[in-house]
Amino acid sequence: MLNVSIYRYNPEVDSEPYMQDFKVDTQGKDVMVLDVLEKLKAEDPTLTFRRSCREGVCGSDGVNISGKNGLACITPLSEAVKGNKLVIRPLPGLPVIRDLVIDMSQFYAQYEKIQPYMINNTPAPAIERLQSPEERAKLDGLYECILCACCSTACPSFWWNPDKFIGPSGLLQAYRFLADSRDTATEERLANLDDPFSVFRCHGIMNCVQVCPKGLNPTKAIGHIRSMLIRSAT
Amino acid sequence: MVTSVTSFGRSGLSDWMIQRISAWIMTAYVAFMVCYFVGNPELTYAQWAELNSSLAMRMFSLVTILSIAAHAWIGMWCVLTDYVTLRLVGPKATAIRIFFQLGMIAITLLYVVWAIDILWGI
Numbered sequence: 001m002l003n004v005s006i007y008r009y010n011p012e013v014d015s016e017p018y019m020q021d022f023k024v025d026t027q028g029k030d031v032m033v034l035d036v037l038e039k040l041k042a043e044d045p046t047l048t049f050r051r052s053c054r055e056g057v058c059g060s061d062g063v064n065i066s067g068k069n070g071l072a073c074i075t076p077l078s079e080a081v082k083g084n085k086l087v088i089r090p091l092p093g094l095p096v097i098r099d100l101v102i103d104m105s106q107f108y109a110q111y112e113k114i115q116p117y118m119i120n121n122t123p124a125p126a127i128e129r130l131q132s133p134e135e136r137a138k139l140d141g142l143y144e145c146i147l148c149a150c151c152s153t154a155c156p157s158f159w160w161n162p163d164k165f166i167g168p169s170g171l172l173q174a175y176r177f178l179a180d181s182r183d184t185a186t187e188e189r190l191a192n193l194d195d196p197f198s199v200f201r202c203h204g205i206m207n208c209v210q211v212c213p214k215g216l217n218p219t220k221a222i223g224h225i226r227s228m229l230i231r232s233a234t
Numbered sequence: 235m236v237t238s239v240t241s242f243g244r245s246g247l248s249d250w251m252i253q254r255i256s257a258w259i260m261t262a263y264v265a266f267m268v269c270y271f272v273g274n275p276e277l278t279y280a281q282w283a284e285l286n287s288s289l290a291m292r293m294f295s296l297v298t299i300l301s302i303a304a305h306a307w308i309g310m311w312c313v314l315t316d317y318v319t320l321r322l323v324g325p326k327a328t329a330i331r332i333f334f335q336l337g338m339i340a341i342t343l344l345y346v347v348w349a350i351d352i353l354w355g356i
Contacts, residue, residue: 157316160316160317160319160321160322161315161316161319164236193246194245194246194247195236195237195238195245195246196236196238196241196244196245196246196249196311196315197236197238197246197315198236198246199246200246200247200249200250201312226247226250229246229247230247230251233247
């Protein structure tokens, strides 16, 4: 039997959060953490968590699994269980709505700040804006982000200043548009980032890289943004 | 764009560059001092005074002191804006942070002036 400890908090009933212990029979199978959560939810329908695609595409079920942020649906027990114990908490740093569900408003507010859409005021061509294969290749490792918030909520700079520091996820997306050959707002985008908080609160500790379930590298993207700022300002 | 009036260079990029450049200057100064002491095991006060009274050495020391001041300002400003915030300390955070920031700036400037006085008083 697997020992599972889960963070519980229902603000309408509980005065403060607590950890609830469960025992789960996985029949020795190396199932995913989400399977364990689903099994527990069948027994206790009050257990609350987000999930949707169950295959690491939608980014809904980001949780803190035995101390490391990740997606419950693609994290097997063999990676998450330590000493026959599985500890599941909500992603750290953002307000908890209930149990494993966090309020991601602040995360999305930072995402909105970087204007995550193409800006190009030149007349649209008849068919489409073309890119060379080399230009398109620059977006690899950037466009794959699913906004699960595992990286930003693993970042101490984001914990301390979630209202001012854009965070690794938002900055990865900022670079995705800075690197796009079809976008013409590079200077405006860079000007919006050159303050002591938005980009420069990143001290390069690389927690984001360690936890990203899609294997992306926000620290590298932040380095590219820094280089672009240096090029445009010197 | 997040604004800030107490940061050293007002811009994230300039603070970042100053932090890197000042780190290199301090490293060079420490390396020079270590080499100097290792190369002069029988160092006398007269030699030490002669080294520090040369204009080149005074300039090197002054640039290092200015680097320490800028580096410390930027670093301490980061620490204070990380930990002494409304979210972590409560409603008095702004007053406490400004008090420590201005105190830190005053002490830093005081040390710079004092160091210049020592350097040119040799």
